[in-house]
Amino acid sequence: xxxxxxxxxxxxxxxxxxxxxxxxxxxxxxxxxxxxxxxxxxxxxxxxxxxxxxxxxxxxxxxxxxxxxxxxxxxxxxxxxxxxxxxxxxxxxxxxxxxxxxxxxxxxxxxxxxxxxxxxxxxxxx
Amino acid sequence: xxxxxxxxxxxxxxxxxxxxxxxxxxxxxxxxxxxxxxxxxxxxxxxxxxxxxxxxxxxxxxxxxxxxxxxxxxxxxxxxxxxxxxxxxxxxxxxxxxxxxxxxxxxxxxxxxxxxxxxxxxxxxxxxxxxxxxxxxxxxxxxxxx
Numbered sequence: 001x002x003x004x005x006x007x008x009x010x011x012x013x014x015x016x017x018x019x020x021x022x023x024x025x026x027x028x029x030x031x032x033x034x035x036x037x038x039x040x041x042x043x044x045x046x047x048x049x050x051x052x053x054x055x056x057x058x059x060x061x062x063x064x065x066x067x068x069x070x071x072x073x074x075x076x077x078x079x080x081x082x083x084x085x086x087x088x089x090x091x092x093x094x095x096x097x098x099x100x101x102x103x104x105x106x107x108x109x110x111x112x113x114x115x116x117x118x119x120x121x122x123x124x125x126x
Numbered sequence: 127x128x129x130x131x132x133x134x135x136x137x138x139x140x141x142x143x144x145x146x147x148x149x150x151x152x153x154x155x156x157x158x159x160x161x162x163x164x165x166x167x168x169x170x171x172x173x174x175x176x177x178x179x180x181x182x183x184x185x186x187x188x189x190x191x192x193x194x195x196x197x198x199x200x201x202x203x204x205x206x207x208x209x210x211x212x213x214x215x216x217x218x219x220x221x222x223x224x225x226x227x228x229x230x231x232x233x234x235x236x237x238x239x240x241x242x243x244x245x246x247x248x249x250x251x252x253x254x255x256x257x258x259x260x261x262x263x264x265x266x267x268x269x270x271x272x
Contacts, residue, residue, distance in 0.1 A: 025214070026201055028179045030250055056199060056214045060255045061232040062271040064138055069160050069169045069222035071142050079148035087149065090186070092168065105186040109167070121160070122168040124184065124244070125149035 014047040021053055033057055075121045083125050092120040127226070128259060128268050136257055137270040139223025143260065147171050150244060157260060159267050161245070162220040163235075164191045169222055170245060174258075174267075178248030179203070180236040181219070187245060188237035193217060196237075203236055212238025219247075221256070221269055229256065229269060 005013075017040060024033035034057050037050065044050055074096030082098070090108040092099040094117040102108040108122060128136035145155040157174040163183060170187060180203065188194050198215035214234050221229040234251040247253055258269040 022199065022201060026203060028204070028250075030179070052197070052199060055216055056234050058234075060234070060252055062255050063230050063232075064271070065220055065228040065230040067162070067220060067222070067228055068139075069141065069162075069224055069228075071224045072144075072160065072169070073142065076144055076148065083148040105190050109190060112167070120168050122166075122170055123148070124186065 010043065010047065011049075013041075014044045014049055017041075017044060018049055018053055021057075025057070030057060069119070069121075072121050079123060079125070086125050088125065090122060090124050092117065092122045094120040135270065136259065137226070137268040139221075139226035139228055139270070140266050140268045141222060141224045143174075143265050143267040144171065145265070147173065147244060157267065159247070160222045161247070162222060163187055163245075164193075164217050164219070166191065172245040172247050174253070175246045176249045176253060178205075178246050179250045180214070181233060181248045181252045182236045182238075182241055182243075182246045184243070184245045185237070185239060185241050188215075188235075191217065193235070193237045194239060198234075201236070205241075207241075207243065210238050210240045212236050212240065219252070221247075223269075229271060231256070 021033045021036050037054055075093040078093055086101055089101050089103055090105050091101045092108055092112055099115055099117045099120050100108055100111040130136050144158045147158050158171045160169040161172045162169055193215045196215040198213045200213050202209055202211045215237055216234050219231050219233055255272045256269055257272045260267055
């Protein structure tokens with residue numbers, strides 16, 4: 001904290017600093033944005049907004065997962081055959097069959113709650 | 127399973143990819159794999175786009191997962207459809223395998239109410255940490271942690 005600064009001043013200084021980070025991100029200069037974050041003044045390091053940017057610009061973390069999907073060739077075949085009948089809608093497919101259709105994804109998920117498909121393939125037909 | 131030159135495994139899983147997305151306006155063949163964003167409870171198609179700086183979620187998917195009004199940061203990004211305002215948010219996207227193991231990717235994605243297209247997997251923040259290869263004859267997508 002600089003002499004005479006209060007918490008509001010620090011937040012304002014952080015906002016100006018992070019404004020530069022945002023500009024770099026918007027110019028797709030993410031590596032430069034990360035470097036700027038790494039070089040942030042010590043008194044800004046605990047600012048929530050800076051911590052948020054650090055989290056957002058951190059490289060992805062990858063771990064293995066046991067959950068699997070199934071080969072969806074039959075679902076794709078259904079889409080190619082019947083897709084035009086459901087234009088503008090969301091459809092849920094499983095085992096090569098239509099499980100549910102709705103005008104929005106939210107509505108589709110509601111309908112799926114009452115169905116038997118445990119992990120369908122969902123798709124929006126533009 | 128594919129192997130690297132030192133005989134260590136290249137991939138942990140593989141999945142069938144599709145050349146198109148029924149109903150989408152793409153005129154040429156692309157690579158569509160299946161993912162589960164967060165805990166959606168279903169798989170969706172996502173286009174692999176190594177030229178994209180960020181992964182972008184289809185708007186209704188982002189909305190269903192509560193990401194459109196999340197705690198991330200607002201940005202304006204240049205996309206294939208022009209300059210779009212939205213947010214960068216951190217979430218988990220599972221790259222789904224049909225055989226072997228899937229990958230949970232803790233990634234930063236771009237979400238926007240202005241985005242009118244589907245889900246794209248970009249290089250920055252997602253693909254950059256994944257080894258992947260395609261077999262265009264069999265339409266298999268092989269992948270593992272990079």
